[in-house]
């Protein structure tokens with residue numbers, strides 16, 4: 001048995017590939033097969049939507065992590081070429 005199915009994916013296979021599909025890490029051919037399955041399979045479609053929004057949420061979280069205010073202020077001060085007197 002080969003790992004990559006040659007015809008239509010079943011749900012297990014589609015879900016197994018879903019993460020890589022969403023991160024666009026699949027070959028175009030394989031991605032197309034996952035897409036084809038998702039389009040005709042309701043449960044997998046809703047699952048893929050869930051996964052997609054979860055991934056987006058994670059990305060958003062990573063991006064929204066900022067420096068604590070204190071070090072931000074220090075960086076700003078350093079940028080202006082002066083050190084805090086405290």
Ligand SMILES: [Zn+2]
Nearest residue numbers: 010011041044
């Ligand atoms: Zn399915």
